[in-house]
Amino acid sequence: MLQILDATLREGEQTPGVYFDEHIKLAIAAELNKLGIDIIEAGHPLVSSEIKFAVTQIANNNFKSIVGAHARSLKQDVDLALECGVGLLGIFYCVSNSRLSGVFNKDIGAAIAQITEVIAYAKSQKPDLLVRYTPEDTVRSNFQNVLDASVAAVQAGADIISIADTTGYMIPGTKRSMYAYVKKLKDELAERDAYPKIAVHCHNDRGFALTNAIDGYRAGADIIDATILGMGERAGIVDLAQLLVTLKLDFEVANDWDLSKLNNLYHLVSQNCGIPIPMNFPITGQNAFTHCAGVHTHAAAKDPAHYQSLDPAVVGRKMDISLDHMSGIASIKWALDKLGIIAENDLLERILKKVKSIGQRGRTVGLTELEYIVEWCKKHEIEG
Secondary structure (H helix, E strand, C coil): CCEEEECCCCCHHHCCCCCCCHHHHHHHHHHHHHHCCCEEECCCCCCCHHHHHHHHHHHCCCCCCEEEEEEECCHHHHHHHHHHCCCEEEEECCCCHHHHHHHHCCCHHHHHHHHHHHHHHHHHHCCCCEEEEECCCHHHCCHHHHHHHHHHHHHHCCCEEEEEECCCCCCCCCCCCHHHHHHHHHHHHHHCCCCCEEEEEEECCCCCHHHHHHHHHHCCCCEEEEEHHHCCCCCCECEHHHHHHHHHHHCCCCCCCCHHHHHHHHHHHHHHHCCCCCCCCCCCCCCCCEECCHHHHHHHHHCHHHCCCCCHHHHCCCCEECCCCCCCHHHHHHHHHHHCCCCCHHHHHHHHHHHHHHHCCCCCCCHHHHHHHHHHHHHHHHHC
C-alpha cells in the first residue's frame, strides 16, 4: 500500500522565516494523524533542544501515524533521535562525486563505510526501527554511486531508499524522468537481491514536484513525501492536499485518508507560520471552488459539475459564487437565496447594478454587505 510521509514539521520548517511553537507542532501532528497520514517526519533533533523536545512529545502520543526524525550519517544524530522514541529514522548522505571530493574529502568506499556503520548502529540500538537512507541529490549523482550505496545500506539494515530530487531537477517526458529513474533503481536493486521500499522526495524548483511525485508512484514508489502548502527549501516540495486528492480520487489508491480534514489543517498551519494560503491554490485556496463570470455562475448554480471536476464537499469545502463586476442575475439570485430573500426583477436589476459598481472598484461583495445593498435598493426605490 502506498504511504504518504508528511514533512511539514521538518522540511516545512526549512522555509525561510517559518517556525512552529512546540504546542502548535503537536497540534499539527495530531491533525495529520486524524487525516490518516502514514508517516509524520517531526524534525531533526540535533538542530535544537526545542526541536528535540517537540519530536519527543509527538513520538510519545500513541498516534497511528509513524513518527520519524531526520539525521545525518553520524552516531550522535542517531542517539538523539532514538532518545525521542521515534519509529522511523531518516539518514542522509550525498554520494555525488562533486560532494564527495569537494565537501567530504572521501571516496565512495569511505562514504559507504560511514553510511553502513551508522545504519547498522541504529538497528542495533532499536531492532524494530524503520531506517530510511537518502542519497541526497540522488538524481544528479553518479548512478553507480547511488546504487552501490543503496545496496550496502539495505544490507546494513535500511528498510527504505529515498530518491531525492533535491534541486527540482527532474522534468517529466525528458531524459530526466522520475518515472524512468524509479524503474531503473528498483530493477537494479532487485538484480542485487535488494528489495527496500522506495520513497520519492520531489522539490518544486521548476514547478514539477507534483507531476514527478505521480510519476514516481506510477513507476512503483512506495512512499511519497509532501508538506502542507508545499513548504520547504526554496520553492518547497509537493503540496500535500493536491497529492492526496489526486491519488485518492484519480488513481483510486487504497488508503484511510480523510480528505475532509484538509481545510482545517491548512488554516491551522497557515495561521501559525505566517504564510497565507494563496487565493488561487488548488483544493485549499479561497477561490478554488468560487465561480465568478456570469456564464459560469449561471451554469454552476444549476449544476456545479458544469465548471467543477471536484466536489468541494470531499475536502470539507463548499461551492461559492463571487459577487463583483463580472456578476450576472444568476449570481445575485443564488446569493439572495442563501439569505432567504426574494426579489422581483426590477429590484434584482438595481441590486446587480450596485454590485457591479462595487466590483469595478476592485472589491467583492459578501453576503452581509449584500443584505445592506438590498435594503438600500428597496429604500432607493421608495424614495424614487
